[in-house]
Amino acid sequence: MASRLLKFSKIVSQPPAVREASARISDFEEISDAFIQEKAAEQASRCSQCGIPFCQSHCPLGNHIPDWLQLAAEGRTREAYEVSASTNPMPEVCGRVCPQDKLCEGNCVVEKAGFGTVTIGAVERWLTDTAVREGWVRPIAPERERPESVGIVGAGPAGMAAAERLRREGFKVTVYDRYDRAGGLMIYGIPNFKLDKSIPLRRHQALVEGGVEFRFGWELGRDGSVAGLRAEHDAVFLAIGAYAARRLELPGETNMKPLAALEFLTASNRKGLGDPVEGFEAGDLNARDKRVVVVGGGDTAMDCVRTAVRQGAKTVTCLYRRERETMPGSAREVKHAESEGVTFEWLSAPARLADGKIEIQPMKLDMSGGGRGRVLPDDGPVWSLEADMVIEALGFSPEDAAAMSGGASIHLTPRGTIEADPKTLQTGEPGVYAAGDLVRGPSLVVWALKDAITASDAIVRHFAEIKEPA
Known part of the structure; x- marks a missing residue:
């Protein structure tokens, strides 16, 4: 039979x-059409099946990408999905929100050879969407029930992934979260045009049907402590993310208070979910008819500018103190934003706020030290930009989990993240594990999933090593 692979030079x-x-700026629907099976198989057939698959080694989860691409190319879709799901707790999420251009696809050998990357993310998304549609996604069904229970604080990607993995092993699992829905940033941070809210909601429903208990409106430090959770559970898993926004400290007198990115995005997502949002209705959190300036260069900044466009902003401008080539966010997101009408001002930093405008300091890069360079003020004149709404998308820091924990022996790194054993992600408090942004700082969903697997497997090993009494 003729090979269905290595078609990168022909396709x-x-x-x-x-x-x-x-068309897409008029709604919050996902912007990409779905693959049909023939197109997905065609694109999968472009894989070169490398001896050393750099796509796999540059995936935080180590996904067996060439394997499921080969199965997809051969029309063995269900097997391809099963291989994909064997290493990735949320392939349909990663296929949508991962910056593939910086990870798997950016390191694809076919891409490096100049033939254009294999569309790994799109095939990954298509596989799980197909599996859901065809009913191939199996419910959680532990082979045996274990007596131990695990309390998970945080219902974001890491918490939900750990809940599924531990429940499959038979643990009793309770997830605590401060919000009223599961999903964390997937539900309230990432806009619907990147990740349809039905996806994390579907994950939540599957966990409930599999026996995972959720307690919403529960906040660590306010409603309980780690010590209290340890008294109730055999192990505790902390996955509360990094929600403390980094803020601008700008001089000036103005009645315009800068908004934190997550406050703006949460209001928009809640509105899309049908929730009443007082600040949105009052106009404080609504970009309609406003001149919007977003400060930052990561994916959160791109989420903000593209959300503002869809809300009907008069103008949307992104200020970034570096150049396009050194932006931390996905280049694809920048391209989408530009096509949707966003203006980018490179090498520009906010200097001062005044009523109706923001003063901007030109910047320059000192590359003498290598790397991304050092950002310095340029000698060019300060200029101003009219603004009715300024949104700060400067990143996030973990909240003080040590203080919130109620005196447990949890230590912080100088960066404010929780100190944990890199092999097990166990903290200084025995039986307490931490993962995701709480440990590594603001990062990608895929890294949170990786941490969830590491910590969950460590919990499983720990209890497997405890000998039952004779």
Whole structure:
């Protein structure tokens, strides 16, 4: 039989079609069309099946990408999905929100050879969407029930992934979260046009049906402590993320208070979910008819500018103190934002706020030390930009989990993250584990999933090593 692989020299790289910008900015629906099976198989057939698959080694989860691409190319879709799901707790999420251009696809050998990358993320998304549609996604069904219970604080990607993994092993699992829905940033931070809210909600429902208990409106430090959770559970898993926003400290007198990115995005997502949002209705959290300036260069900044466009902003400008090439966010997101009408001002930093405008200091890069360079003020003149709404998208820091924990022996690093054993992610408090942004600082969903697997497997090993009494 003729090979269905190594077609990269005959078939061009073709990701799913993206809706025209003029159409997609009028709603919050996902911007890409879904692959049909023939197109997904065609694109998967472009894989070169490398001896050393750099796509896999540059995936935090070590996904067996060439394997499931080969299965997809051969039309063995269910097997491809099962291989994909064997290493990734949320392939349908990663296929949508991972910056593939910086991870698997950016390191694809076919891409490096100049033939255009294999569209790994799109095929990954298609596999799970197909599996859901066809009913292949199996419910959690432990082979045996264990007597131990685990309390998980945080229902974001790390918490939900750990809950599924531990429940499959038979543990009793209770997830505590301060919000009223599961999903964390997947539900309240990432806009719907990147990740449809039905996806994390579907994950939550599957966990409930599999026997995982959720307690919403519960906040660590306010409603309980780590010590209290340890008294109730055999192990505790902390995955509360990094929600403390880094803020601008700008001089000036103004009635315009800068908004934190997450406050803006949460209001928009809640509105999309049908919740009453007082600040949105009052206009404070709504970009409609406003001149919006977003400060920052990561994916959160891109979420903010693209959300503001869809809310009907008069103008949307992104200020970034470095150049396009050194932006930490996905280049694809920048391209989408530009096509949707966002203006980018590179090498620009906010200097002062005044009513109706923001003064901007030109910047320059000193590359003498290598790397991304050192950002310094340029000698150019300070200029101003009219603004009715300024959004700070400067990143996040973990909240003080040590203080919130109620005196447990949990230590922080100089960066404010929780100190944990890199092999097990156990903290200084025996039986207490931590993962995701709480440990590594603000990062990607895929890294949170990786940490969830590491900590969950360590919990499983710990109890497997405890000999039952004779």
